[in-house]
Amino acid sequence: METVNHKIIKPKIGLLNLAEELDNVSQACRIMGYSRDTFYRYKHAKENGGVQALFDANRRKPNLKNRVDQETEIAVAEYAIEQPAYGQTRAANELRKRGIFISPSGVRSIWLRHNLENFKKRLNLLEEKMAKEGIVLTEAQVQALETKKMDDLASGEIETAHPGYLGSQDTFYVGTLKGVGRVYQQTFVDTYSKIACAKLYTTKTPITAADLLNDKVMPFFEEHHVSILRMLTDRGTEYCGRHDSHDYQLYLGINDIDHTKTKVKSPQQNGICERFHKTILREFYQVFFRKKIYRRVEELQEDLDTWVDYYNNNRTHQGKICCGRTPMETFIEGKNIVKQKVDDLNFAD
Numbered sequence: 539m540e541t542v543n544h545k546i547i548k549p550k551i552g553l554l555n556l557a558e559e560l561d562n563v564s565q566a567c568r569i570m571g572y573s574r575d576t577f578y579r580y581k582h583a584k585e586n587g588g589v590q591a592l593f594d595a596n597r598r599k600p601n602l603k604n605r606v607d608q609e610t611e612i613a614v615a616e617y618a619i620e621q622p623a624y625g626q627t628r629a630a631n632e633l634r635k636r637g638i639f640i641s642p643s644g645v646r647s648i649w650l651r652h653n654l655e656n657f658k659k660r661l662n663l664l665e666e667k668m669a670k671e672g673i674v675l676t677e678a679q680v681q682a683l684e685t686k687k688m689d690d691l692a693s694g695e696i697e698t699a700h701p702g703y704l705g706s707q708d709t710f711y712v713g714t715l716k717g718v719g720r721v722y723q724q725t726f727v728d729t730y731s732k733i734a735c736a737k738l739y740t741t742k743t744p745i746t747a748a749d750l751l752n753d754k755v756m757p758f759f760e761e762h763h764v765s766i767l768r769m770l771t772d773r774g775t776e777y778c779g780r781h782d783s784h785d786y787q788l789y790l791g792i793n794d795i796d797h798t799k800t801k802v803k804s805p806q807q808n809g810i811c812e813r814f815h816k817t818i819l820r821e822f823y824q825v826f827f828r829k830k831i832y833r834r835v836e837e838l839q840e841d842l843d844t845w846v847d848y849y850n851n852n853r854t855h856q857g858k859i860c861c862g863r864t865p866m867e868t869f870i871e872g873k874n875i876v877k878q879k880v881d882d883l884n885f886a887d
Contacts, residue, residue, distance in 0.1 A: 550580045606640060606648070613638050614648045619667065622660035623682040657682075698729040698859075701872045702764040704798075705729065705755070707771050708811035709742055712823065715832055723818075723842075724750035727810050729770070731869035732855050733758075734814055736846050738839050744785035747776045751789060764873055768796040770810075818845070 549570070557566035557577065567577050605611070613636075617629055624632065626645040633640060640648075649655045654663065661682060667673060675683070698704045710723040722742045726735040735754040739746040759766055769790060771777035778799065781787045790797050822845045832838045850865045860868045 553577060554581060554584065606644060610638055610640060611648050611651075614640060614645055615652045615654065618649060618652075618654045618660050619664050620676070621678055622657060622664055623678065623685065700876045701728055701730045701733070701762075701869050702759060702766045703730055704768045704770055705766050706810040707747065707750070707769055707777070708815070709747070709774060709776060710811075710815045710818075712738065712838075713827075715835070715838070717833060718835055721835060721838070722746070725811050725814060726750060726755045727814050728865075728869065729810055730859060730872055732810075732814075732860060732865040733850055733869050734846055734865070736818070736842055738835050738842065740835065742774075742776055744776050744779065744787075747771075747786045748789035751793075756793065762869070762873060766793070766795055768798055770798045770800070772800050818849075821845075 553566060553570045553572055554577075556570060557563045560566050563574060563577055567574055606614075614629070614633065617624075617633060621629065621632070626642040626649070630640055630642045630645045633645075646655065654660050664679060664683070668675065706727045706729050708725050710725055712721040712723050714720055719740055722739050724737050724739060724746055727733070735750065735758065737746075737750045737754055739749075755766070777786055777797075778784070779787055781791060787797070822842065826838075826841055826845075830841075852864060854860070854862050854864055855868070856862065859872075863871075
């Protein structure tokens, strides 16, 4: 008589042992709740393969006979890199023109096996191949990469090279102060270092958007001899308008700053500023409004300046750029890296 503790074969061995003890297969099957056919199937499996034969067969094991041939699988995987923006149906139709006959579901099955089932994964593999092999991109591949860049920009996933490479600006509604009215905060965040500037206003207009840059942002960057190359905003009226009459657009033009806007009709907002707004709401406004009653915007601005200074110089940040450092430390290091690269280029010339 055998004893096995494995939960899969324990009841099967129990059935066989009970039938041996009772010397009656029908009674053992009735007690254990099995049919005689099941008993004899278990008995036959154990006699031919031992206890291991009583394990259930893995039904998820792939049946290689149902797969396409190796040449077709390679061609489908390579076409996913050649045309990463195509879906499974269009890929199947285009491959048919090349004499490769496969259904859209077959294309998707191959993509799943090669981890290529969505647009982003196909682009990631294209970028890896481009970095390793130095391939020349086709027009379709360049368009796909540009589409991904625009989508990432709209959802707050921004690639930034150095301090001043891209600034992010947004308007935050603070609330209503008694005797003052509505209060808005104009926010600027450097997307590389996360250096932030904030100023309070009682209106939300192009003048206030430009005033933040003129009063706090530009003096800070000029002090550190860093230029702002581009600004990212949403499509609010305080940021968008005619280039020859809109105050904010005029200010960007005078300072030779490019303007990038979030994607049209997209639910995503300016993600970097949104995260900063959540932080300042939780760590500053919700705390200070409980501790003090503000009668003037200037009083609130003083406490805001103190908190922003703490945020920039003492509060550590996470992420692949900050890595546990403060925004100011990240800003200085990034500035020094750029300076070193410029010096190296000048020395090489």
